[in-house]
Amino acid sequence: MSPRLRIALLLAPALLVVGVFVVGGVLQAVLQSLGFAPVVGESQWSLDAYRRVLADPAVHASLLLTARVSLISTAAAAVLGTALALLVRRLGGRRRLAVLFHGTLAVPHLVGALAIGLLLAPSGLLSRAAYRLGLVDSVQDVPALTQDAFGWGIIAEYTWKETFFVAVVALAALGRRVSDLEDVASTLGASRWQRLREVTLPVLAPPVAAASVLVLAFVTASYEVPRLLGRPYPTTLSVEAFQRYRDIDLTSRPEAMALAVLVALLTTLAALAYLRLVGGLARRSL
Amino acid sequence: MRRRRHERDHERDAAARPAADQPASGPAARVAVRDLVVRFGSTTAVDGLDLDLEPGSFTALLGPSGCGKSTTLAVLAGLQRPDAGSVRIDDVDVLGSPPEHRPVGLVLQKPLLFPHLDVARNVGFGLRMAGASRAHERAEVRDMLRRVRLDDLGARRPHELSGGQEQRVSLARALLRRPRVLLLDEPFSQLDPELRDDMRGLVRRLHDELGVTTLFVTHDRDEAVDVADRVVVLDEGRVVGAGTPEEVYTRPDTLATARYFGPVNELTGEVADGRFTSHDGTLAVPTGATAGPAVLVVRPEALALAGDAAPAAYDVRVAVKEVRFAGTHLVVETALADGTALRAHLPVGSAVVPGGAARLALSPERCHVLEGQR
Known part of the structure; x- marks a missing residue:
């Protein structure tokens, strides 16, 4: 048996699952977004669903919220994750703390969202602590940080979880080679700040940019955190798509699929940017 | 009145590199290392090392892997804190100074170019850190790239360079700050042999042009002998020999140095009345060494096949054990009457056959007696 055939056979089960569930799902979404919905008697191809969602103010608000949440979370995670990695390296004990980071990564976002809810909700730990400390007259005086219009609760959850992801990536990149480059820079007269x-x-x-692109793609498309910590309106694109998908009016199904396809396009663009960054990174490390 | 911008730049550039306009021999510094000790846990990497570098000298620090030579270099550069000892550069104790405040340039085994900068920006890094203007940086970088024969590669990225080019950029980067001491830590060990020869020549030429005090760490004795004016041999964190390349090769201070410089014959014996006599009594050569136990060392190429004429005073009879062809010469393994092994490098075509006997001529001036060693 040729090595290529052997590899293909070994990969076949995984490829089959990916082919059926992912490619099949995406294909079905694209078809339905273009009006192919025999269930409701629609089989006319058109871009009407796209026109409708792009003209819908609810989608505009959703797009704005999605962009705000994903960009702020990603930027915060990139900055905090990098700072955390540098701090951990400076303190030493990198390996032990890296284990702690990995442990945090294993916490599902669903659990993270519930934890942030318990912490930041109007009757959550933060409000009660502020009340007990006399900082506010009642727990209602603490500004709403969950189910709020801006999306602070969602941003807080993503920032918390993704900071550790970026920190793990940054710590892995802060190996011996970076220390050597810093040493060389110091012998060339660079002060500590100049080296940094x-x-x-x-x-x-x-590497941090590559990790950030992954974070951006994930946050843009994820569902459970904005569903739990966000308002019903406006909500993020993925929640909006799911709400329309579950609408009892089956004619709004193409709009749901159009939104899903738009989200998929955004994440594909992010994935392409990631591959480009990783390619550049590989060339640099040659 | 506001000063013109170029006047301010000029002042800044002068501050960035005060030694730039001095003659090439000006910046060279004297280095004195005393009783240096560096420990890593229970391992002593450097054990009471003393080292002197004269201004403008080119010294090779030679020794096997793990003998403490790179650690010594790291201490000089400020990258390693010693447990004891002092390091003075022009009579100024620099141990309290961070690396960025030491007048030292460093080139390591790996080029370690900054991957996010092109060649020109890599080379100009030190000047930028010192606050030099872009115009000054560009002019200096151009000049330095010409010196290292990389004139046209300023815009390239490090990953677009060959190994030799990368190392030349690394050298140019270290030299652009006009360091008063240049430290080279096995900079050619990852290059192929021809490129290594080329780089050795380049380093030597740059040293002669710029006159910077240079310390070159290597484990390659041929490289050390080829490039340096002075060789310091390190073993287990201590200096075991020092001198010009010829001195350490022909008249080593210790057996360790003699052995490090390649195959050497060692004959144990005694010095008495100005003569060294081997233990079996077959060999006796005059020496200035003091009386007592001693070891006579003689290089294989210092032995020659005695002619058919009457035996000379310092000829020795040997049994030929093995003859090997080594390209430029024959390696002849022999033994004295008491079984002491003696290796000779003889011209190709010499009349020696395994199992036969031969007479080897020994030249007293090419023998070296080490006192008190076994």
Whole structure:
């Protein structure tokens, strides 16, 4: 048996699952978004669903919220994750703390959302602590941080979880080689801040950027956190798509699928950007 | 009145590199290392090392892997804190100074170029850190790239360079700050042999042009002998020999040095009345060494096949054990009457056959007696 055939056979079960559930699902979404819905007697091909969702103010609000939540969460996670990795390296004990980070990564977002809810909800730990400390007259005086219009609760959950993801990536990149580059920079007259600004951060930038693109793609498309911590309106694109999908009026199914396809396009763009960054990173490390 | 921008730049550039306009021999510094001790846990990497580098000298720090030579270099560069000892550069104790405040340039085994910067920005890094203007940086980088024969590669990225080019960029980067001491830590060990020869020549030429005090760490004795004016041999964290390449090769201070410089014959014996006599009594050569136990060392190429004429005073009879062809010469393994092994490098075509006997001529001036060693 040729090695190629052997590899293909070994991969076949996984490829079959991916083919049926992912490619099949995406294909079905694309078809339905283009009006192919025999269930409700529609089989005319059109871009009407796209026109309708792109003209819908609810979708505009949803797009704005999705962009705000994903960009702020990603930027915060990138900055905090990088800072955390640098701090951990400086404190030493990198391996032990890295284990702690990995443990945090294993916590599902669903659990994370519930935890953030318990912490930030109007009757949550934060409000009660502020009340007990006399900082506010009643728990209602604490500004709403969950089910709020801005999406602070969602941002807080994603920032918390994804900070550790970025920190793990950054810590892995902060190996011996970066230390050596910093040593060389110091012998070339670079002070501690100059080393950070001119060497460490630029060297860390590609892996952190690659991790950030993954975070951005995930946050843009994820469902459970905005569903639990966000308002019913406006809500993020994925929640909006799911709400329309579950509408008793089956004619709104193509709009749901159009939204799903738009989300998939956004994440595909993010994935392409990721591959480009990783490719550049591989060339640099040659 | 507001000063013109180029006047401010000029002042800044002068501050960035005060030694730039001095003659090439000006910046060289004197280095004195005393009683240096570096420990890593229970392992002593450097054990009471003393080292002196004269201004403008080119010294090779030679020794096997793990003998403490790279650690010594790291201490000089400020990247390793010693447990004891002092390091003075021009009579100034620098141990309290961080690396960025030491007048030292460092080139390591790996080029370690900054991957996010092109060649020109890599080379100009030190000047930028010192606050030099872009115009000054560009001019200096251009000049340095010309010196290392990389004139046209300023815009390339490190991953677009060959190993030799990368190392030349690394060298240019270290030299652009006009360090007063240049530290080279096995910079050519990852290059192929021809490129290594080329780089050795380049380093030597740059040293002669810039006159910087240079310390070159290597485990390659041929490289050390080829490039340096002075060789310091390290073993287990201590200096076991020092001198010009010829001195350490022909008149080593210790057996360790003699052995490190390649095959050497060692004959144990006694010195008495100005003569060294081997234990079996077959060999006796005059020496200035003091009386007592001693070891006579003689290189294989210092032995020659005695002619058919009457035996000379310092000829020795040997049994030929093995003859091997080594390209430029024959390696002849022999033994004295008491079984002491003696290796000779003889011209190809010499009349020696395994199992036969031969007479080897020994030249007293090419023998070296080490006092008190076994």
